[in-house]
Amino acid sequence: MGFGDITYVTRDQNDQGGFVIGQAVAHMSAYLGPRLSVFGEFSLTARDTQYSSEVERLIVKYDFSDQFKLSAGRYHTPIGYWNSAFHHGAWLQTTVSRPEMIKFGSKIVPIHFVGALLEGNIPGNSLGLSYMAGIGNGRHANIARSGDAGDINGDNAWMMQLNAAPDRYFGLHAGVGFYTDEISPSDRPDIREKTVSAHVAWTKESPEIIFEYLYSNHEFVADSSISGDTNAWYVQFAYRLKGKNRNWKPYARLESTDVDDTDPLLADQNLDYDAGILGVRWDFNPYAALKGEYRNEEFNNGGRENNFRVQVSFVLAKL
Amino acid sequence: MKLTTHRSIAQYLRLVAGLCALLALSMVNAATPEAGTQSAIAIVVHKDAPVDNLSLQELRNIFMANKQFWSDRTRIILLVRAPQSDERDFVLNRIYQMDEGQFRQYWIGKMFRAEVPRGPKIVFSTDMAVDLVVAIPGSISFIRAADVTDDVKLVRVDGKLPIDEGYPLK
Numbered sequence: 001m002g003f004g005d006i007t008y009v010t011r012d013q014n015d016q017g018g019f020v021i022g023q024a025v026a027h028m029s030a031y032l033g034p035r036l037s038v039f040g041e042f043s044l045t046a047r048d049t050q051y052s053s054e055v056e057r058l059i060v061k062y063d064f065s066d067q068f069k070l071s072a073g074r075y076h077t078p079i080g081y082w083n084s085a086f087h088h089g090a091w092l093q094t095t096v097s098r099p100e101m102i103k104f105g106s107k108i109v110p111i112h113f114v115g116a117l118l119e120g121n122i123p124g125n126s127l128g129l130s131y132m133a134g135i136g137n138g139r140h141a142n143i144a145r146s147g148d149a150g151d152i153n154g155d156n157a158w159m160m161q162l163n164a165a166p167d168r169y170f171g172l173h174a175g176v177g178f179y180t181d182e183i184s185p186s187d188r189p190d191i192r193e194k195t196v197s198a199h200v201a202w203t204k205e206s207p208e209i210i211f212e213y214l215y216s217n218h219e220f221v222a223d224s225s226i227s228g229d230t231n232a233w234y235v236q237f238a239y240r241l242k243g244k245n246r247n248w249k250p251y252a253r254l255e256s257t258d259v260d261d262t263d264p265l266l267a268d269q270n271l272d273y274d275a276g277i278l279g280v281r282w283d284f285n286p287y288a289a290l291k292g293e294y295r296n297e298e299f300n301n302g303g304r305e306n307n308f309r310v311q312v313s314f315v316l317a318k319l
Numbered sequence: 320m321k322l323t324t325h326r327s328i329a330q331y332l333r334l335v336a337g338l339c340a341l342l343a344l345s346m347v348n349a350a351t352p353e354a355g356t357q358s359a360i361a362i363v364v365h366k367d368a369p370v371d372n373l374s375l376q377e378l379r380n381i382f383m384a385n386k387q388f389w390s391d392r393t394r395i396i397l398l399v400r401a402p403q404s405d406e407r408d409f410v411l412n413r414i415y416q417m418d419e420g421q422f423r424q425y426w427i428g429k430m431f432r433a434e435v436p437r438g439p440k441i442v443f444s445t446d447m448a449v450d451l452v453v454a455i456p457g458s459i460s461f462i463r464a465a466d467v468t469d470d471v472k473l474v475r476v477d478g479k480l481p482i483d484e485g486y487p488l489k
């Protein structure tokens with residue numbers, strides 16, 4: 001199984017754009033035994049002069065029961081909704097791209113996590129509760145990357161997420177999460193990071209509503225008086241049309257990221273962001289979609305930019 | 320012009336009469352208890368599966384692979400009819416509340432999120448569904464109530480069998 005996409009971008013503020021080959025993603029999964037399974041996800045991403053390859057996820061999982069599933073490997077950090085729901089499949093998501101706050105390479109959220117994860121359902125309730133708890137390597141000195149070759153400061157990151165999918169409101173997903181780590185950036189003293197996330201998603205497509213909020217606090221370990229917060233959120237609304245027009249799905253999204261000037265980790269990273277997005281998805285084939293998207297964005301309070309994107313995305317799978 | 324109008328009215332009357340006849344026929348069929356049972360979808364499992372009754376919500380959780388193990392920790396093997404069968408259409412509509420496109424996207428997403436290594440096993444006929452439920456421990460599938468045999472275990476849904484009044488999969 002795999003995913004791929006090709007996007008055409010045009011902008012009104014500069015000439016950067018044209019055709020962009022998105023990620024080519026290959027995926028494998030297999031049972032190694034009745035309870036043991038392995039999952040892998042590998043990507044090729046177009047760069048200026050070459051393609052970069054990446055082991056995006058590699059997970060070995062042992063299912064004790066529905067309540068206890070223990071795994072180890074490299075994950076997309078289970079913070080919030082999008083990062084756990086859509087991964088690298090542009091075809092899976094309604095829009096052309098991920099929200100800015102959790103884009104691949106984001107410095108706001110640690111997108112990847114290397115470690116061990118315990119997850120499962122919490123039985124005996126009609127709220128459809130489930131949990132995830134993980135411990136592993138924190139961010140690398142390059143804070144956009146996970147500690148793939150080990151934790152650089154010996155201080156593990158850990159996380160918890162509690163999700164609900166109530167029986168009574170089939171299609172509703174909600175959750176809260178917490179993540180903490182001690183980061184050792186290459187250019188400044190150690191920083192303590194605490195992140196809280198919350199999300200609500202209505203996953204039936206008529207309508208589809210996703211809201212995700214993230215609050216992050218950073219402070220110097222040696223001097224906690226120097227600290228700052230980051231607040232980021234997006235809300236996405238989509239509606240798959242009915243009847244013979246059901247292959248069409250218009251959508252809109254609002255996004256915002258606000259970083260305190262005193263945030264010791266992120267203040268100098270130019271991450272403030274606001275955007276309004278309008279688009280439409282056309283599923284012209286069971287395994288391929290064409291999306292057209294208009295974006296009005298403002299990066300780091302530097303004036304607004306308009307751009308337009310057209311993307312064809314596909315999945316290699318037969319079901 | 321007048322002739323055309325008369326012909327249109329006659330055609331319209333014939334259409335209404337035909338629809339009334341069809342409606343009457345369907346009402347007679349629906350009133351026959353045997354016909355109701357035959358149109359019900361039965362949930363069947365392997366004989367050794369430790370389950371006799373499932374609520375509709377439990378069934379939905381099993382069919383959506385949110386619940387993957389029986390109480391004796393046997394893995395649940397889901398068998399689903401191939402597209403373009405009435406049984407599949409019924410289950411997609413009533414249990415999954417999805418159309419074919421949403422069903423496909425759901426399972427691709429499920430595999431891509433590493434929640435299941437593979438999707439449901441596809442069966443191409445009622446006989447194949449029954450044969451595999453008999454052969455595979457932990458398996459579960461759905462067939463027409465009239466096709467249930469003694470080789471498989473029939474599961475109550477919300478405490479009811481397909482012959483009962485108020486069975487939810489009719």
